[in-house]
Amino acid sequence: MDFTKESNAFKEWVQYNNIPSNAVLLWFVLMTFKHSISCQGKFQLSNLVVQQFTGLSKQGLTDARRKLVDFNLLDYEKGNKGKDPSYQMRSLVHTNDQSEYELHDKLHKSTQSSSLSVSHAESSSTQSNTPLVQTSKSVHKADSFHDKNVSLYRQRQDKKEELEIVHFYESHIGILSPLARERLLTWQEKFRDEVICAAIEIGAEHGARKVGYVVKILQEWERNGLKTVGDVLAYRRKKLNHSQKTFYSDKKNGQSSHSIFDELRRGG
Secondary structure, three states, X not given: OOHXXXXXXXXXXXXXXXXXXXXXXXXXXXXXXXXXXXXXOOEEOOHHHHHHHHOOOHHHHHHHHHHHHHOOOEEEEOOEOOEXXXXXXXXXXXXXXXXXXXXXXXXXHHHHHHHHHHHHHHHHHHHHOOOOHHHHHHXXXXXHHHHHHHHHHHHHHHHHHHHHHHHHHHHHOOOOOHHHHHHHHHHHHOOOHHHHHHHHHHHHHOOOOOHHHHHHHHHHHHHOOOOOHHHHHHHHHHHHHHHHHHHHHHHHHHHHHHHHHHHHHHHO
């Protein structure tokens, strides 16, 4: 299995299937482990190790694993004494690649169909000088089909962007509740995805455990008119320089006061 292709296929699959976030996390942990040991078939992994990497409780792990099995994403064999449970990941690449191809193919064909219908309608009108009642209906149907497919494609792209932000947050900070997820995703209306991811990364560096920490960072950037990652970097450099100057200034003043007190003590 190709790790990148499987990950992208899974992200796409998640957009159209109602699967809990703990099962999504478990899938990525298992796939990452499989990739790290270059395993093509079954592999064994203890429950304790899986729980350490996912942060799931024993029951949470059981529920997440059952979901993956129910969706035919995973084959699982329970371990025995002295033997760890075994896993085998099921590939999604072929199925998702085919569906992606079919969508683009439909978009392409519908565009061609719409263009041909218009062209045919115009030529028929020129030759017969008759109203375009029937031909206009076929054109309208072709356009309607094209618009629906374009809308579907855009919805899929938006959903994919949302999933990438959620996955980035959960891989750096922790699992998002539905409410916290919506709170985070509303910032897509104000910032690009890479800026939101930068805020998540900074939050993780400072030990953030809740989405509120990331939201405060984004609010600060909004107040200061930051729009891009470049703006963020320049702003952080400016803050760092200011902090350093303040620190050295305070330190200098402290040393000066200290020397004055020493002189007073000696004088006394």
